[in-house]
Amino acid sequence: MERLLGHNDLFKATRNVAELAQRIQTLQRFVHVSTAYVSSFMPKGSWVDETVRPLGAFYIKDVGLPNVYTFTKNLAEQLMLDLHAVDFPVSIVRPTIVSCLNGAPAPGYFGNNSGAIAFVMAFATGMAHHTCHDQDHHVQDVIPCDLVASVIIAAGAIRHQIKPGSTPSVFHVASSTTHSEPVANHFRRIFLPYWTQRPPPFTLYSRPYRKLWKKGFYSPEESLTFRYRNFCQAMHIGVLALGLNVSGKKHIARLLKKQWKTWKLYNTEAMDFNLFFSVSNTAALYDSLPKSTASDFKMLWQAPEDSWDDYYRLVFDAIHTKIFKTQSA
Numbered sequence: 001m002e003r004l005l006g007h008n009d010l011f012k013a014t015r016n017v018a019e020l021a022q023r024i025q026t027l028q029r030f031v032h033v034s035t036a037y038v039s040s041f042m043p044k045g046s047w048v049d050e051t052v053r054p055l056g057a058f059y060i061k062d063v064g065l066p067n068v069y070t071f072t073k074n075l076a077e078q079l080m081l082d083l084h085a086v087d088f089p090v091s092i093v094r095p096t097i098v099s100c101l102n103g104a105p106a107p108g109y110f111g112n113n114s115g116a117i118a119f120v121m122a123f124a125t126g127m128a129h130h131t132c133h134d135q136d137h138h139v140q141d142v143i144p145c146d147l148v149a150s151v152i153i154a155a156g157a158i159r160h161q162i163k164p165g166s167t168p169s170v171f172h173v174a175s176s177t178t179h180s181e182p183v184a185n186h187f188r189r190i191f192l193p194y195w196t197q198r199p200p201p202f203t204l205y206s207r208p209y210r211k212l213w214k215k216g217f218y219s220p221e222e223s224l225t226f227r228y229r230n231f232c233q234a235m236h237i238g239v240l241a242l243g244l245n246v247s248g249k250k251h252i253a254r255l256l257k258k259q260w261k262t263w264k265l266y267n268t269e270a271m272d273f274n275l276f277f278s279v280s281n282t283a284a285l286y287d288s289l290p291k292s293t294a295s296d297f298k299m300l301w302q303a304p305e306d307s308w309d310d311y312y313r314l315v316f317d318a319i320h321t322k323i324f325k326t327q328s329a
Contacts (some may be wrong), residue, residue, distance in 0.1 A: 018087075127204055132218070196209060
């Protein structure tokens with residue numbers, strides 16, 4: 001166990017902060033930020049409630065979690081389960097895939113080019129030209145960062161009534177049950193038109209989007225076709241990165257390799273969660289806010305008032321300005 005956790009400090013950091021919190025006699029509540037994908041062991045298409053489930057096993061392969069990150073986040077939740085109602089009241093906030101700000105103070109802002117940003121850039125540069133995901137059914141649960149921040153603040157402000165045997169309050173910050181769309185819809189309706197009209201200053205291929213959704217775009221991860229395409233693309237990216245380094249464009253080479261690392265991780269069946277996260281507790285938390293402050297704490301991404309089209313264009317414009325150093329249209 002110690003050897004496994006040695007590769008990831010998430011559990012240790014949570015434990016250290018919890019031990020510090022235990023010394024604070026006036027502490028009224030403790031908010032732990034987890035991830036909705038502590039439930040990624042559940043079957044595809046499952047509805048995920050806002051509850052903490054006992055782990056019940058000690059190895060990733062036994063639990064069914066895809067990586068050390070989700071495993072240690074799950075362990076941290078077990079720690080919170082033990083501390084709640086004994087040392088202090090605990091709230092657990094579980095965001096899905098956190099992306100750019102949607103609203104104030106800086107619409108479109110993102111802190112780094114990892115995660116969801118790297119995924120978008122993989123599409124923009126033509127890297128996403130084959131996949132093992134069934135895009136017409138796969139749902140990617142993205143949530144703007146400012147909604148996550150609102151839930152964290154509100155979860156820390158609620159009054160807990162601790163009862164013997166009670167469990168921590170869990171709040172999902174997710175879009176899969178309030179504004180769900182298959183990834184293919186986003187690709188076809190939003191990604192493709194935007195990046196065709198405003199391509200980035202560099203792409204992997206002269207025609208970066210020509211293979212999308214044509215015959216052969218989808219192939220199973222274990223197939224020879226998929227493995228061959230991955231190998232060819234890795235070689236292509238390696239040669240490009242070497243050329244960029246030699247020509248003095250090391251920052252672009254690093255960016256290219258980071259995109260490839262992110263896309264490779266996403267483009268695996270282990271990351272095809274396709275889960276639907278309940279936000280009942282989050283909705284109740286929002287309804288409990290005073291009307292005078294509720295408008296400042298957006299917590300739910302809902303159809304039809306929230307537009308994926310507008311949001312992604314905001315994100316794309318920010319990527320053009322911040323990463324590609326081009327002006328917004």
